[in-house]
Amino acid sequence: MASYRQPGWPWPYGHQKSGxxxxxxxxxxxxxxxxxxxxxxLIARLAPDPTEPAQTxxxxxxxxxxxxxxxxxxxxxxxxxxxNLVRGPAESSAGVLPRSRGTTALDxxxxxxxxxxxxxxxxxxxxxxxxxxxxxxxxSAQNIKLRxxxxxxxxxxxxxxxxxxxxxxxxxxxxxxxxxxxxxGFYIQKLNWLNEFTQQWVAGAFKGQRGQALESQxxxxxxxxxxxxxxxxxxxxxxQRSHTTLQTIYRIPDRRIALVRQLIAMFLSVYIFRPFxxxxxxxxxxxxxxxxxxxFENGT
Amino acid sequence: MLxxxxxxxxxxxxxxxxxxxxxxxxxxxGFEENLQLLLPTPQxxxxxxxxxxxxxxxxxNSMTTEQSFFKCKLISAGAEFNSRYMYVPEEKQTGLVYMCxxxxxxxxxxSDGKPVSQNLVDASVELESVFRExx
Numbered sequence: 001m002a003s004y005r006q007p008g009w010p011w012p013y014g015h016q017k018s019g020x021x022x023x024x025x026x027x028x029x030x031x032x033x034x035x036x037x038x039x040x041x042l043i044a045r046l047a048p049d050p051t052e053p054a055q056t057x058x059x060x061x062x063x064x065x066x067x068x069x070x071x072x073x074x075x076x077x078x079x080x081x082x083x084n085l086v087r088g089p090a091e092s093s094a095g096v097l098p099r100s101r102g103t104t105a106l107d108x109x110x111x112x113x114x115x116x117x118x119x120x121x122x123x124x125x126x127x128x129x130x131x132x133x134x135x136x137x138x139x140s141a142q143n144i145k146l147r148x149x150x151x152x153x154x155x156x157x158x159x160x161x162x163x164x165x166x167x168x169x170x171x172x173x174x175x176x177x178x179x180x181x182x183x184x185g186f187y188i189q190k191l192n193w194l195n196e197f198t199q200q201w202v203a204g205a206f207k208g209q210r211g212q213a214l215e216s217q218x219x220x221x222x223x224x225x226x227x228x229x230x231x232x233x234x235x236x237x238x239x240q241r242s243h244t245t246l247q248t249i250y251r252i253p254d255r256r257i258a259l260v261r262q263l264i265a266m267f268l269s270v271y272i273f274r275p276f277x278x279x280x281x282x283x284x285x286x287x288x289x290x291x292x293x294x295x296f297e298n299g300t
Numbered sequence: 301m302l303x304x305x306x307x308x309x310x311x312x313x314x315x316x317x318x319x320x321x322x323x324x325x326x327x328x329x330g331f332e333e334n335l336q337l338l339l340p341t342p343q344x345x346x347x348x349x350x351x352x353x354x355x356x357x358x359x360x361n362s363m364t365t366e367q368s369f370f371k372c373k374l375i376s377a378g379a380e381f382n383s384r385y386m387y388v389p390e391e392k393q394t395g396l397v398y399m400c401x402x403x404x405x406x407x408x409x410x411s412d413g414k415p416v417s418q419n420l421v422d423a424s425v426e427l428e429s430v431f432r433e434x435x
Contacts, residue, residue, distance in 0.1 A: 206338060221337055277309065277364045
């Protein structure tokens, strides 16, 4: 038994001796029945005392040497939490290795070192497991957070889609935005048409022959007509200054055409385009036009 | 301001539109009677005249109900020629404005807080030189 303490002692697994603890190779070595503190105590007690002479081939005294057997029976199985190790087939249902009353595997220094190494490894694995569990919890929390966030995004998307649909329906339903109904080009085109139509029609209908005389009665009526309008009176004044008469104008087709166009322009201006609205009496139209003009120019 | 102008125009137009058929008939008859004084040969000018007045009234109604402030101005005889808003068919014409054969149309707009006239169509005019020359 003293040779158990010698360095270089071969690993006893597979070389079972009578009275030694049989260790199943399939069994995890960390699943011993002793607690770490107890094992350390045992290792200290089993270590050879340098002050005492070496005892050889003496069986261990009951109650003093190998205490593992007693301890095994007296102490419950060690509690190794968080370890999900697979138990070997040879392991008993109690999870306790059968031990002899004699020496155990812990009596061997190599086994002791292996046990320590394995214990260290177990602790590392436990730490890793704790870290992994912590990471798992953290990831789980993140997952829940992301799912909540994703749900919010989807809800907002649905709401935006509904708003968009309502907005499109509203855009379709609304009429033309307030502002000028027809652009300036519309009015320019219409006015140019009116001018050209008048010009062509008058040129064809009133051309006549050169030198054709205007009847006196018609000349008089024409003069009275012109006197009714401001533009007509201005024309008559200029004609008088330039020693021109309606008769002389009428005799030359181009001048006659110009005079007809002047009359049409005067009529259109006075009766159609100058009034606030076609058909409105002059006094009403004047009031409306004055009001609008005043407000437009003065703002009040 | 222009919205108020438009609202007022639309209200007045709504009131007077039913009477515009009668107004048009009166105008056509009056125009026809006066223009016949200058006809070199007797002829029926009513169809063309109606077409002319129909187009003019339709355009005037659009202006009345528009969100703009249009101005129609006939250039008086004796006015100085201004090429910014007057048009002469022949560039060789000189002198004062003798006849205005088509009125000037403009639109009032607010520029820098002040009302200004924006030209739409120039007034067509004949100048003094045309009537001074002797054949």
